[in-house]
Amino acid sequence: MAVTNIRIPGWxxxxxxxxxxxRKEPWPWLKPGVFFGSLVxxxxxxxxxxxxxxxxxxxAQAENELGLTALVFLVASLAxxxxxxxxxxxxxxxxxxxxxxxxxxYALLHFLTYLVLDQFFDWEAMLADIAERxxxxxxxxxxxxxxxxxxxxxxxxxxxxxxxxxxxxxQLVYLAxxxxxxxxxxxxxxxxxxxxxxxxxxxxxxAVRAAFWARKRYGPKPAPRAQAVRR
Amino acid sequence: xKDLPKEPLSSEITPKxxxxxxxxxxxNGALALGTAAATGSALLWLGGQGxxxxxxxxxxxSADNPLIVAGRSYDVPDxxxxxxxxVITYNNYYEFGIDKDDPARNxxxxxxxxxxxxxxxxxxxxxxxxxxxLLNWFPLEERVYRMRCVEAWSMVIPWLGFPLASLVxxxxxxxxxxxxxxxxxxxxxxxxxxxxxxxxxxxxxxLRLDEALNPLAFIATGLYGSVLLNQSGAPLRxxxxxKYGFKGVKSIVKIRFTDEQPxxxxxxxxxxxxxxxxxxxxxxxxxxxxxxNERRIGEFQRRKTLPFNGYADEVAGLYAGMDLxxxx
Numbered sequence: 001m002a003v004t005n006i007r008i009p010g011w012x013x014x015x016x017x018x019x020x021x022x023r024k025e026p027w028p029w030l031k032p033g034v035f036f037g038s039l040v041x042x043x044x045x046x047x048x049x050x051x052x053x054x055x056x057x058x059x060a061q062a063e064n065e066l067g068l069t070a071l072v073f074l075v076a077s078l079a080x081x082x083x084x085x086x087x088x089x090x091x092x093x094x095x096x097x098x099x100x101x102x103x104x105x106y107a108l109l110h111f112l113t114y115l116v117l118d119q120f121f122d123w124e125a126m127l128a129d130i131a132e133r134x135x136x137x138x139x140x141x142x143x144x145x146x147x148x149x150x151x152x153x154x155x156x157x158x159x160x161x162x163x164x165x166x167x168x169x170x171q172l173v174y175l176a177x178x179x180x181x182x183x184x185x186x187x188x189x190x191x192x193x194x195x196x197x198x199x200x201x202x203x204x205x206x207a208v209r210a211a212f213w214a215r216k217r218y219g220p221k222p223a224p225r226a227q228a229v230r231r
Numbered sequence: 232x233k234d235l236p237k238e239p240l241s242s243e244i245t246p247k248x249x250x251x252x253x254x255x256x257x258x259n260g261a262l263a264l265g266t267a268a269a270t271g272s273a274l275l276w277l278g279g280q281g282x283x284x285x286x287x288x289x290x291x292x293s294a295d296n297p298l299i300v301a302g303r304s305y306d307v308p309d310x311x312x313x314x315x316x317x318v319i320t321y322n323n324y325y326e327f328g329i330d331k332d333d334p335a336r337n338x339x340x341x342x343x344x345x346x347x348x349x350x351x352x353x354x355x356x357x358x359x360x361x362x363x364x365l366l367n368w369f370p371l372e373e374r375v376y377r378m379r380c381v382e383a384w385s386m387v388i389p390w391l392g393f394p395l396a397s398l399v400x401x402x403x404x405x406x407x408x409x410x411x412x413x414x415x416x417x418x419x420x421x422x423x424x425x426x427x428x429x430x431x432x433x434x435x436x437x438l439r440l441d442e443a444l445n446p447l448a449f450i451a452t453g454l455y456g457s458v459l460l461n462q463s464g465a466p467l468r469x470x471x472x473x474k475y476g477f478k479g480v481k482s483i484v485k486i487r488f489t490d491e492q493p494x495x496x497x498x499x500x501x502x503x504x505x506x507x508x509x510x511x512x513x514x515x516x517x518x519x520x521x522x523x524n525e526r527r528i529g530e531f532q533r534r535k536t537l538p539f540n541g542y543a544d545e546v547a548g549l550y551a552g553m554d555l556x557x558x559x
Contacts, residue, residue: 017260020252029263036263037270041278048280055332056313056321056528057384069278120532128521135519186519189382190500191329191429 011035027091034095038102041069042109059117066110067139071180073103075201078177082208097153100173104150107143107180135186142179145172174209177202279330298391298453301370305447307377307541310527313386315455317528322462323380324481325430326415326422333424334462340421341461341482348467352487353408362466366452368401369393373456374449376472378479379511379540385525390470391453396444404440408488412437413469413480430496436469436480437493437507439549447472447545473542475509506559510550511540515559 009031015021016028045065048054054061077099080092119126129136149170151157158166181202185195324334327341346362371391379385399411417433419425425432442448449470452459459465464481471478477497487493497505504518513523513536524533539546550558 014263017256017263027262029259029266033263033266034270036267037274040267040271041274041280044275044280056317057331057526059526060384065278065280069274072274072277117531118526118533122533125521125524132516133520189329190325191427 025094030091030094031098035098038073038098041065041106059113063110063113063118066106066113067184070103070106070110071184071198073099073106074173074177074180075198075205077103078173078202078205082205085212086208101150101153104146107146111140111143135183138179138186139183142176142183145176145179149173149176174206177206298371298456298458300373300391300456303373303375305374305376307375307387310377310387311529312375312389313528318386318388318454319460319462321386321528323382323476324424324462324464326424326432326434326482327462328424329429337423338461340423341416341465342421343461343466343482346466346484348483349485350402350487351485352412352489353405354488355403355405365398365467369397371452374470376447376449376470377540377542378470378472378476379525379536381475381477381505381509381517381522383520383522383525383536384528385534385536385540386528388454389456390449390451391456392449392451392467392470394446395448395450395469396446398450399440399443402486402488404488407490409440409490410437410488410493411440411443412485412487412489412493413483414485414487415480416482416484431499433484434480434496435493436478436495438469438471438478439492440488442471442546442549445546445549447542473510473539473546475505475511477505478509508550508555508558510546510555510559511536512538512555512559514538515556 010016010022010025011028011031012035013019014032016025017032021028045054045062049058049062052058077096080096080099083089083092115121115126119129130140131137149172152161152166152169161169181195181199185192185199188195320335321331322334323331324338327334327337344362347359348362348365349359351357371393373389373391375387375389377385378388404411413436415434416422417425419432438448449472450467451464451470452467454463459468461482464479467483468481469479469483478495492507495505495507497509498507511522516522522536525536526533537543
């Protein structure tokens with residue numbers, strides 16, 4: 001694929017802030033604002049690490065913060081569709097892709113911290129962890145699931161796959177959300193309040209989808225004349 | 232003839248759209264900044280990024296209370312001691328919160344004087360002892376021990392205190408006593424973590440009596456040359472270096488001698504994961520993580536965990552013939 005095919009979205013070029021918008025989109029500040037805000041946890045971590053302010057066990061601290069931030073983004077990306085359907089808000093839908101990509105970005109950093117800093121490329125120990133420790137198994141599975149979703153997040157891939165197939169692939173994110181919540185829950189030693197809160201939010205967000213799906217499938221059918229006309 | 236240009240160069244002209252929309256650009260820029268700030272601070276809050284506890288203050292507090300020590304009886308000669316600031320800011324003491332730096336932040340509410348230790352159960356004389364009386368019974372010695380947490384991190388700590396065996400002998404347990412049980416203070420007003428039932432309060436730990444009489448078992452009243460800070464278990468705590476750290480019950484108010492194996496807090500909370508013996512054992516993994524290696528606080532690479540945390544010569548005999556997988 002030629003490099004020229006990659007089109008930088010208007011919000012990345014700060015259209016509406018530095019230059020006029022070519023394509024009118026409401027709230028041109030929304031996407032760049034959320035994008036730069038999304039970098040704050042990483043910058044904060046880097047600054048504190050450079051000043052030795054991550055506490056006595058900085059690797060574990062970085063691992064925990066990166067993982068939790070990834071989960072926050074994952075939950076936020078799962079909340080966009082229910083926000084539109086329940087509240088009628090459309091602006092979260094415009095953020096969905098970048099929230100999902102941020103989730104993947106932080107999940108990847110979380111994994112790399114574990115691989116490089118925590119285990120120091122001890123592949124044997126890492127494979128044993130993935131095979132034998134359920135909480136690591138599910139966390140790794142969540143990351144693996146997010147890889148194809150992140151790769152196919154562009155408009156080009158929607159066209160290439162066709163919307164229906166693309167959507168089916170991206171519905172795997174529900175599984176990633178569940179696995180990530182379990183990963184957090186199983187990791188904690190005793191105080192499960194925080195993991196349970198995240199698990200509950202993921203549960204509610206998926207239940208909303210299930211309810212809409214069930215209503216579409218089993219609810220009152222659309223008026224029959226619409227079909228009659230087509231025949 | 233050349234006139235001065237009447238028009239500015241085309242490159243100098245502000246594009247009309249920009250000129251017209253200058254106000255809107257500024258508004259959008261401000262809104263983008265505001266959104267970034269709101270998103271960023273929400274993420275910092277949710278992701279758990281907070282400032283570390285004020286270390287100079289706690290370090291100064293510990294330097295104010297130097298102790299006089301008779302001598303050093305145990306050492307870990309080839310391994311660096313963990314810096315004091317790490318020892319006093321990285322603690323598992325759920326009575327003051329579950330995060331590692333919570334005890335350093337919150338333990339200032341603990342009142343350690345007056346303090347009494349109740350001695351009961353199978354002893355010649357049940358009694359209540361003032362802590363300062365008890366501290367005068369024994370000369371203080373320094374012991375540098377490894378400390379291995381069940382969470383697979385470890386430290387090397389120079390403790391001050393006296394052998395548990397000396398205390399046990401002085402308390403005169405009856406011949407029928409087989410176990411010793413320790414209980415931490417129960418006081419939700421001073422210990423905010425006890426206001427939520429994450430563990431069964433008060434914290435209880437125990438040892439077999441022959442374990443308690445082993446020369447390694449130690450009651451610590453200080454570390455790094457100073458009186459114990461509250462987050463380290465002031466005014467006195469148990470140290471059993473061949474066992475996982477959770478056996479080291481802190482801020483002890485009760486000692487009971489018994490003929491039944493005590494029910495220790497973590498074994499009650501999760502019996503599949505934490506046993507009564509809790510001997511450091513790289514062969515027996517925690518159900519959810521490996522115990523084969525550990526991160527020494529302050530070191531980058533993990534190190535191999537040693538059987539009985541490197542104290543096999545001193546304590547392995549206590550468990551001769553026992554199945555250490557079943558009695559984890």
